[in-house]
Amino acid sequence: MRVLLLCSSFNGLSQRAWLELRRAGHEVSVELAISEQVMLEAVELAKPDLVICPFLKDRVPEGVWRRVRTVIVHPGPPGDRGPSSLDWAIADAETEWGVTALQAAQEMDAGPIWGYRMFPMPAEAPRKSSLYNGPVADAAVELVAEVALRAADPGFVPTPLDYGRPEVVGRLRPAMRHADREVSWSEPTEALLRRVRAADGAPGGRAVLCGLRVRVFDVHRGPALSGEPGTVAARREGAVLVHTGDGTVWVGHLRAEEPGAVKLTAAAVLGERVAHLEERPGYTEITYERGAGVGVVSFDFYNGAMSTDQCRRLTSALRYAVEQDTRVLVVRGGEVFSNGIHLNVIEASAHPELEAWRNINAINQVCREIVTCTGQLVVTSLGGNAGAGGVMMGLGADRVVVREGVVLNPHYRTMGLYGSELWTYVLRRRVGQAEAARLTGAALPIGAERAREAGLADEVFGGGRAEFERAVLDYAERLAADASWERWVEAKRRVREEDERRKPLDAYRVQELAEMSLDMFEDRSGFRAARRAFVGKERASATPAHLAAHRETASHM
Structure with a gap:
């Protein structure tokens, strides 16, 4: 079957849908929903049997859904309607939520239902990004596969939306307003956590902190301390401890509400306002635990980006771990395993090119510690997606374990970089030179099972995050x-x-950095523009050619 994916961006969910449909043998092409005209043109060129919208913020043009069966994946249970579904689910402390596949129709989110999945909501308020990339994405991918099967059945008829049916538990909800996202530090901690996490990673909770109007992200429950709500009590590893109505929260990231502002650690945004505060234990991005012959270094960096400072701290933790008398070292990532260097910190720096150079050298040290640990077996635990240098960092281990459903992007091309992280050693060592060239050149995502088949992973385990770990x-x-x-x-x-005798690691590093210096300082492949577009969340101007197979086919006709 020819399937066209219409997406606002080729994000993690869209990539998983693309992988699942291709695995099932379908011919899949992608078009970014840049405009109504582009979507109509894509359907004309692709001539699909089915259009699926796994992540679409815009209305599907009538000229599309009247011509081709078009199914939208909506992140809410049957009957739920509106653009802020997950935001409301978290804010209202829903105990159960779902994902629905529905046919595009004149009225938004009101078309006939092709299928749905329900799942329990966590008791602790989840971050919206965690909910979306976790149970929502898992349910959505199941539905995409189901929709493709049902589309091939000439006798299948989707079920009209009927609020009288018991499974139709949702309702029309308005878009969440700015007022709904206003954070009052005098609120109880639980309410504050829900309000911010319902907006994380975008658009963030709205607040005033240290006299600065900010967007708030990445909040964690702090100790039960008394103090004036809204005052900052301490800082730690870039986070700040803020008093609430009945305790404290650690705030990991902020973005100033001013043009061109970049999301950074809270301490970086607040700057001199908190520079005098002492460091207080109780919050950390990196931990080490051991037992039964196994040491575990866990790191959880927000959105998987690794700044120079974070890389240096992780290097120190790894050096400590390899000195211990354990037999196996597990290197465990967070919600996102790693996406490599920290583009936001680089872009916000007074000297971006120099900061990029520092950052790549710092992450290379992390990779070196993993590769050169010869007294223990090293296992990397990829429970979340990984991209670019984050994939290569994981490949330095003796055993790579990936969670089912994880997507890997083992390439650097989309950011205009040659790449480092010892990739010319670790990737070729695992898959050979020809396959390494194909993976980095194709710049396409691969799923967990395909990663194991290709040699990028040794084991694939299923289950939720806790079960996987x-x-x-x-x-x-x-x-x-x-x-x-x-x-x-x-x-x-x-x-x-x-x-090492054949070719020292330093030789690989030097050769990679020679190429990276051209990318970072001379901008030979557009790193500067790509970085700014990523940090500024600029909308794509065209669908990448390697995704839009229908356009490539049309160009050869």
Whole structure:
């Protein structure tokens, strides 16, 4: 079947839908919904049997849905309507939520239903981005596969929306307004967490902090301290501790409400207003735990971006971990495993090119610690998506374990970079030179199972995040207890020594950095514009050619 995906962006969910449909044998092309004319033109060129909209903010033109069956994936249960579904679900503390596949029609979100999935909501208010990339995405991908199957059945008829049916539990809700996102620091902590997390990662809660009008992101429950609500009590690793009506919250990130402002750590945005405050324990992005022969370094960097400072702290944690007498070291990422260097911090720097250079050198040190650990087996635990240098960082381990549903983007092309993170060593070591060239050149996402088939991953485990992490820990404990452990470690040392004699790691690093210097300082491939577009969330001006197969086909006719 020919399927056209119409998307506002080729985000994680859109990528998973693309992968699932291709895995099922469908011919899939993508068009970014840049304008009504572009969408109409895409349908004319692609001549699809089915149009699916896994992530679409704009209305589907009537000329599309009247011509081709068009199914929209809506992040709400049957009957839910409106553009702020997840925001309201979190803010209202819903106990159950869902995703619905519905046919495009004249009235928004009111078309016949092709299928739906329900799931329990976490008791603790989730970040909107976590909810979207977790249970919503999982349910949506199941529905996309189901829709494709049903579209092939000539006897299938979608169910008209009927609020009298018991499964139709949603309702029309208005778009969430600015007033709904206003944060009062005098609110109870629980209410404040819900308000901010319902807007995270966009558009953020609205507040005044230290006299500055800001958008608030990345909040965590703090200790039960008394103090004037809205005052900042301490700072730690870029976060600040703010008094609430009945306790405190750690605020990880802010964006000043002014033109051109960039989302950064709270301490960076507040600057001198909090520079005098002492560092207080209780908040950390990096932890180390050990037991049963296994050490675990966990890091959870917001949105998977790794700044120079974060890389240096992670390097220190890894150095500590490799000095311990454990047999296996697990390197565990967060909601997003890693997307490589921190473009927001780079763009906000007084000297962006110099900061980019510092950042790439700092992340290279992280990668080096993983590759050169020869006294333990190293397992990287990818429970979340990874891109660019984040993928390469994970590949430096002896065993790479990926959660089912995770998407990897093992390439740098979209950002105009050659890449570093020792990728010319670790990627080629795993998949060979020809496949490494294909992966980095194609600039396409790959799923967990395909990653295992290609050699990028050793194991794929399913389940939710907690279940996955438990499975990885069990796997690491089995490795530590295995009678072959000493033989494995000895073989690892021997291979590393042989590889070092053949070509030192520093030679790979120097060659990569020579290429990166041209990208970062001479801007040979458009890194500056690509970075600014990413940080400024600029809308794409065209669909990348490697995604829009229908346009490539038309150009050859």
